[in-house]
Amino acid sequence: AGNGGGDGGGRTLSQGVLMPLSGGLGNLGQPIRDGATLPFTLLEGNTEFTIDSQVEDTQTDPNAGQTAASALVDAGYPAVTGAAGSEVTIQVAENVFIPNSVVGCSPASTSPAITDLDDNNLIWRTPPTDALQGEVLAQVASENIGASTAATLYVNNSYGQLLSESFASAYGGTVQNQVSFPKGASSYSSQLSQALSDDPGVVIVIGYPESGVQLFRDFYSEYAGETPFLVTDGLRDSALPSDVGNAMSNVQGTAPLAAGPGNEFFTTEYQDAYDSEPGVFTSQAFDATAVCLLANAAAGENSGPAIAEQMQAVANPGGEEVTPSTLADGLAMAAEGTEIQYKGASSAVDFDDNGDLKAATYELFGFQEGGGVETIEEIAFSA
Amino acid sequence: MSSESAVDGVGEDSAAINAAGDSGEEPPLRVENLRKEFGGITAVDGASFEVADGSLTGLIGPNGAGKSTTFNCITGVQEPTGGAVYFNGSDIAGRAPNAIVNRGLVRTFQIARELAEMTVLENLMLAPQRQQGEALYRSVLPPFRDGVIEEETELREAVWESLEFFEIDHLAEEQAGNLSGGQRKLLELARALMTDPDMLLLDEPFAGVNPTLEAKLLDRINQLRAEEGLTFLLVEHDMDIIMEHCDPVIVMHQGHVLAEGRPGEIRNNERVVDAYFGEQR
């Protein structure tokens, strides 16, 4: 546990981090973990509070995730940033966080199923639910691309299944095929040929870079590469075009826009600390940790239920504005009982009563020649 | 020995042996036109013979004549390509080996097949037929288990007796795989006897057994015939044993029965001498 805080005289704020650092989402989880622990680094030496933190690895596996979460809870952490994959998040919430009254705030789980958890207000998240993204996708498909037919190719898990469904129900045109594909397969030719079989106006791909690399490689080596594709947040990876080996100019995507007021500050700090670009959900991870810390300071004790009670209070509008750059001051204000509102790196962080974001801004992005992602358009959405 | 054997009344020629079947009494084992092919090789080629009740019948023939294969077909270890095998009147050809053993026809293997990682005791305890405890529920459920324990206690007695007789009681707790070649043959024979059979097919039981013990075992076989009416069919290459103890003797050659009759006749049968004895003695 990195005992930050130096000689500060304040009390200790305990915050756990639970991320997939190995297994299927290991590559995705490591940068998110970096985002989640960045507040600790920034606060070190700048605040009265001592910050006690611990990182655990879910191994992208619900079982291992449960043990890892228990380790955090047993060590007395009242709030946890995590987990990432929706299956693990739900499992850990139901079996560990909720029974033990610990706050869980996921920076990356977007499954609509999380909204309805019977959670005593313990479970929160900083990215928007995919119920929204499905609508955004549908809107982009019909309006921006102008496609009246579509096919979806979705990774065969909770994320892919539910997002594909939510797109299909929001889409005005015809969905010709919904084709699932397994994670980590060595070829996606057959799935591609099925999705493309009726010549759809647009193909929606829901997945992660790990499978995306293979899928787009298969696509470009077997087809002319002109059909418009739309991908989702999971595939917003600036390295994708160079990994695939194609400019991917026919591909656009939607993702929750990291467009909070503190985004610029966050980006510089992240680059400074880790020497690489912040990836998908890293800013959400920063915000999840930050909100939990603020709520902890406001609660005045390392207690899950007390922190849960303060989550909306410190995040939602009303009071002094706190941003990533003023986090240390924010903690002090929260502890004094001053009313604050956190406006984060990813969004303004405004929670509804289910623990979801009330509003979200999405971006329509495209891949740049020679790597990188550029925002084409911003789409604001509120639930 | 042969003087007191149950086949004493059998006539001079082989036809008389067959007559035993006609006289209304079905012989325990009757093999009719048995065939077994392996791909292109015909190992048994229309063999027909009978084994009379209570006899110690010898089955001899050159290496590769089809003796072991005949045993395998009779006991269900291999499925015959054609022909019939009657045991106590019913056709058993093609039945599962265990079904045949359950009817009382048991065999030993030419190359001893001990259960290597079980103790000698366990090897023998396995043999008795229709043990209650072989039913899963009886072994497990308390009201039945007492009966199983009782039965096991009884079997244990019998097993120890057998071990002592075969002079391998000092090896009782030994893993069967650690026995020497000859000791394994003894275990094989003892185990077959523990099944309490009506008829035994013995495939070269004495090969590799030292002569002193061999004589003792033959005595035992004759005793079992006399006292319990067991029938034996014996494959053996040791002519001294065949001549002294077996009556009648069946000679197989190239998969079929070349001759059968009393040892003396066989000894002097020209075709048999040609095919089998060679220039010996």
Added chain:
Amino acid sequence: MELYARGRHLLRDQPGLVVVAVATLLLVGDLLGKLLGDGLTAARFGGFVWDGLVIGLLIGLAGIGLSLTYSILGFANFAHGDYISWGAFSGWAVAYLLAGIDRYAAGGLLLIGAGDGPAPGDVGVSITNTPLSIVAGLVVAVGFTVGISLLIDRAVYRPIRDADGITLLIASIGVAFALRYLIVFFFYSGRQGVTDISRVPSYDIGGVVINAHELTIVVIALVLMVGVHLLLQRSKLGKAMRAMADNRDLAQVTGIPVEGVIRTTWILGGGLAGAAGYLVVLTQGTIAYDLGWLLLLLIFAAVIMGGIGSVYGAIVGGLVIGLASRLSLIWLTGDLSSFAEPVAFGLMIFVLLFRPEGIFGGVSTA
């Protein structure tokens, strides 16, 4: 009448065969119907066949080694898949290094783009663009895998040479775990692009698109298979291997240098595994630490279907598995497409039901 009687006979004696025949007829009939109607274009069908052949050859190539070690050493080597993975990683590390050393730092190249290493599109490895580095990579893949095979044999299997097959099998599971996660230790755990697909020419043959990498694979796989065939047929080594598969104790008593033959077996088996792993990446274009492990069950299916110990069995089994897993997609559409792999396994089980020793079982052809 005669026909009827024969038919009845067949139905009674070989019900399995009849079922297989009927099912095959139905499938072929349906396939023809689809091809003649518009359910399936010839090009799509051809695509399936070609894909099946390519993957089948690779499975067969990897299967030869598994089959040899299986019959001669008497155990199913569950680490074989991870030999394949190491072949892929070692070979591609070198191919990358050679292709990009003029422009990039060696470290990132050797780790095949791990961390902040250069991207495949920038390094630009392909058979037409950097043929020499591809060939050098293949040689290293073979050599390196041979090396670890021998090393592992010395350290792991040799001390327990006389143990039963199951003990060795379980030890090989241990080896598999260690090897697989050592790749993660040195490289990474995700799947990474490797080849430069923009520089792989492809040819349209009657609507079937065949790219240069697939052609390369087919050529190399066939050359290696013929080579192994000649080696085992022409030298007394092949006989010694069969003798050892028959009875290792007797081989020792006869004066066959048992350890030497075992070493040769590992050299062959490991080398082919390394080559197969390297070539798998050439066709997929991506590399992942568990690529061999994911293939292993299919390879086992192929080897067992073909009959353990038979080189030709492994090749035929590989082709059958490869084709079955692709051609089944003609019928398994929509959500059912995820059943292509189960179909391959099912086929293996089915074959075992009727030929418990495998197609070439009992006939050692090494």
Added chain:
Amino acid sequence: MSSDQFQTGRLTQFRELLERSDAALVLTAMAAFYLLFLGIGAILNYDVAGLISILGQVTFFTAVYALIVLALNLHWGYAGLFNIGIAGFMAVGVYTMAMLTAPPTGSPPGLGLPVAVGIVGGMLAAALVGLVTALPALRLRADYLAIVTVAISEIIRLTYNSPAFSTFTLPGGIALGTGGASGIGTVPSNPVQAIYYVDPSSAASGTTPIGAAIFGFFEAVFGVVRSAVIVDLTYGLVLAVVVFLVYTLLARVGNSPFGRVLKAIREDEVVAKSLGKDTNRFKIKTFMLGCALMGLAGVLWQGFGTGAVYPQAFRPELTFYIFIAVIIGGAGSNTGSVLGGAVFANLLFLLPQYLPNIIEQTFSIQADPNNFIAAVGPIAAGEIAPLLGYILNQRLPALRFVFVGVLLVYLMQNRPEGLLGHRTETAAAVNLSEGHTAAEQTGSDLTAPEGGVDDE
């Protein structure tokens, strides 16, 4: 007697006790594991609730591993059936349970039947799938059977994983589903919760009188407010009882004529047949019984233990873990199976999860290079911290598997018979050496009439 002598005397006595009594052996081992993990909890500054939780986890994982290792031992240790499809049979058990009991309104919908029906149904379904697998098993050599079972296990997993059966409608119009890759999240809650909560599915529903008393006691005496840890510990203890029952059952199976036939089949099936045993029936029965127990283990572990069912929990790796555990314990010995399960669960599964924390607690290494070259490069300059940082912060999970692999190889080379596999446990309902005069005096007084149950 000097105190030194006294001590060694005690020690020998204790060792003899361990050799004689399996119960003492298992209890001692468990005590050691409990102490180890309490120590870890202490290092990590856990409060009492945390300590109870860690004990609950030790109990839970030991029990579930022991349970399934016992089931495998029946297949592999006794009958020599080389089943490496364990994960698949577990999956069938837990999926059937979940589909029978999940609420019809849930997503995916289930049949909403009582939990007891689910448990029995799960075991039966696993046994039935076992039957279907056993049919080819009867014809195949051991290693071929292994491949067939692992293939079937993969077919099962891929079927549950497939979106094709995510939800489907039975002929009668009843909707049912596997949930595809997202699995079934609406598994009925752990039955022990019924002891503590008015509504077993919700901790918020209020406590039962028993619950109030026990929670109150812990809160008053230890200051434990996290009642969940007490529920978990209770479940662990319930599982320990299940393990004991299964152990007794299997010990009886082993020490009986039935078990003797199984052993014979393992050695040489033709001989067993030639001694009149209908080996096929023995094999089928055994396979089905073992599969039913695997199904039960699936239900108790992946079902009630984790509250949700996912296909990815049933990858072949799980099967290999179980095999490793059985080998550690010693194939053929039931006590060994329990010990092997305990050793694997605690030392190879749980301990590595706590290890990084302990290491971090002791030394803090900030360096965190993200690739191997960056980690070893600085060594030339005498800096070892980057490498350590790389190992600890980046690659510890991978090294854990490397360690498991190396350990397995070590075991196979040095102790292939496992901890207790060297013990020859004669398959008979009575002591066979007894009754023979020469052997009478040896150890007959030690043998309980029930034979193996307690001294197996």
Added chain:
Amino acid sequence: MSETTATTEVATYDDSLLCVRSLDAGYGDLQILETVDLDVADGEYVTIVGPNGAGKSTTMKSVFGLTTYMGGQIEFNDEPIHGLRPEEIIHHGIGYVPQSDNVFPSLSVTENLEMGAYVLDSVPDDAMQAVYDRFPILEERQGQKAGTMSGGQQQMLAMGRALMLDPDLLLLDEPSAGLAPDLVDDMFDRIDRINDDGTAILMVEQNAKEALKRCDRSYVLVQGKNRYEEDGDALLNDPAVRKQFLGG
């Protein structure tokens, strides 16, 4: 008749080809042989008889380096060979035909013989022909898979394979077991001829009467120890030996 209990009484042969002294050997930790002494002179024909489990096969295996060596020495042509591997021992000029499983069933007859000469770079044609001359049936069956041959033919093949390198000493473990009487005689005749051609023979036999009749000298082994050493006929006529080991 001399009952030898210690090495002292064993006659030492100056021209000894194989010389075993105080050999202790066994399997793993299990000791089977205890101070076994044994000599075979150049061209001599020696048999070992004894009850089942006496350690006869173990003695043969020990000479050929197939057991755990525990002490004593084995010299061949005055060179110590204990602790060597079988393929090295073959080079010294010893051939061994095991008691059972002594052919490669899936190899043809010719291939089986080729294996016998594996240690050489190429198979000497004349050696192969010499074996064929000795066992004409093998020449007839050149291409047949050894596993499909009858027991007697397999025994000949095994012997032929051991003769491929023209060894100075041939170890035979129960060569007559399981053979039909004509073949038993035939086999013993062939062994005689091999011996006549100058190859020393060390043979284990249960068919003790026949073996003792033909050999030059014999050892009786009981429970892993030498019990008697004598020329064959003398043993055959010794009433004690007859009673104990030859069945009266």
